[in-house]
Amino acid sequence: MIELHHLTKRYGDKLAVDDLSFRIPEGVVTGFLGPNGAGKSTTMRMILDLDHPTSGEVTIGGKHYAEIQDPLRRIGALLEAKAVHPGRTAYDHLLWLAQSNRVPRARVDEVLDLVGLTAVAKKRARGFSLGMGQRLGIASALLADPQTLMFDEPVNGLDPEGILWIRNLMKRLASEGRTVFVSSHLMSEMALTADHLVVIGRGRLLADLPMAEFIKRNSRSAVRLRTPHQEQLLNALHGAGLTAEAGPDGAWEVVDGDPVVLGELAAAHGVTLHELSPQQASLEEAFMQMTAESVEYRTGSTDEPAPAPAWGAGWDNRRTGKEN
Numbered sequence: 001m002i003e004l005h006h007l008t009k010r011y012g013d014k015l016a017v018d019d020l021s022f023r024i025p026e027g028v029v030t031g032f033l034g035p036n037g038a039g040k041s042t043t044m045r046m047i048l049d050l051d052h053p054t055s056g057e058v059t060i061g062g063k064h065y066a067e068i069q070d071p072l073r074r075i076g077a078l079l080e081a082k083a084v085h086p087g088r089t090a091y092d093h094l095l096w097l098a099q100s101n102r103v104p105r106a107r108v109d110e111v112l113d114l115v116g117l118t119a120v121a122k123k124r125a126r127g128f129s130l131g132m133g134q135r136l137g138i139a140s141a142l143l144a145d146p147q148t149l150m151f152d153e154p155v156n157g158l159d160p161e162g163i164l165w166i167r168n169l170m171k172r173l174a175s176e177g178r179t180v181f182v183s184s185h186l187m188s189e190m191a192l193t194a195d196h197l198v199v200i201g202r203g204r205l206l207a208d209l210p211m212a213e214f215i216k217r218n219s220r221s222a223v224r225l226r227t228p229h230q231e232q233l234l235n236a237l238h239g240a241g242l243t244a245e246a247g248p249d250g251a252w253e254v255v256d257g258d259p260v261v262l263g264e265l266a267a268a269h270g271v272t273l274h275e276l277s278p279q280q281a282s283l284e285e286a287f288m289q290m291t292a293e294s295v296e297y298r299t300g301s302t303d304e305p306a307p308a309p310a311w312g313a314g315w316d317n318r319r320t321g322k323e324n
């Protein structure tokens with residue numbers, strides 16, 4: 001269990017981490033999500049005591065990192081995949097780590113096998129691809145068989161096979177009862193990996209909830225209806241036991257509606273429709289909406305506000321009928 005209490009980090013004028021408090025429990029994969037510059041890496045560095053909080057604190061199993069004896073046995077981390085001496089072989093890198101942390105030599109072969117690097121164990125790290133570098137970083141994190149694991153953007157730059165491998169590894173580690181904390185800026189990836197979700201933007205906590213809850217709230221489908229005959233449409237819907245929500249631009253949205261049924265209903269009541277369109281908000285859109293205010297860097301092409309999903313933070317405010 002990792003616990004953050006009002007964790008704050010300031011670099012000069014820049015508030016990189018702003019009063020973060022949350023817990024990362026055992027036995028589940030906790031996804032740590034935020035756009036670039038949100039403060040994810042800074043938070044992870046503070047957990048490992050590589051950076052000192054301006055205020056607040058963070059503990060691992062109730063202790064500060066600096067108080068932990070044999071920290072590699074308690075927490076393993078992949079922060080910077082290329083943090084390996086380029087002239088060292090994968091085997092020598094792991095052996096050096098094992099010997100300096102009183103880990104038996106036999107464990108080096110075990111973790112090389114676990115991450116699929118046995119065949120290239122005697123190759124120097126400078127010739128490693130990004131994926132091999134990530135696997136070596138993960139082998140280092142797993143070397144002392146720690147109870148807590150932390151991975152900063154582990155799927156960055158990996159091919160689909162590598163992504164699937166990391167995803168399954170995280171799940172397996174969590175199922176063994178470990179604490180698994182993994183950062184990403186991709187909601188779609190986290191939706192497939194994490195059981196719990198912590199979202200930050202500009203250093204602040206935006207959400208801390210089970211992934212299933214996030215998906216339930218943000219992946220509903222709806223049908224958008226637009227008509228010059230609003231009153232007749234609402235009456236027809238009401239008569240059919242359906243509720244509509246006022247959508248953007250004067251359109252109406254029927255959550256979980258069937259476009260065929262709604263089209264027939266409108267026709268039967270002589271309601272002219274100018275639009276009848278099924279909508280499906282993606283989780284990525286919901287995440288972008290949640291963090292839209294806190295995106296630090298934008299390219300020209302994404303300079304527009306993040307696309308609004310059919311429903312987002314203000315979804316409940318637009319509700320007009322009773323929940324169906």
Ligand SMILES: Nc1ncnc2c1ncn2[C@@H]1O[C@H](COP(=O)(O)OP(=O)(O)OP(=O)(O)O)[C@@H](O)[C@H]1O
Pocket residue numbers: 011014015016034035036037038039040041042043185296
């Ligand atoms: N050593 C530092 N000195 C000054 N500012 C820093 C330092 N480290 C990070 N920052 C700033 O703190 C903010 C948070 O950065 P951080 O790297 O933690 O974000 P992140 O969520 O990990 O982003 P990314 O996904 O781009 O890695 C950014 O604005 C960054 O520029």
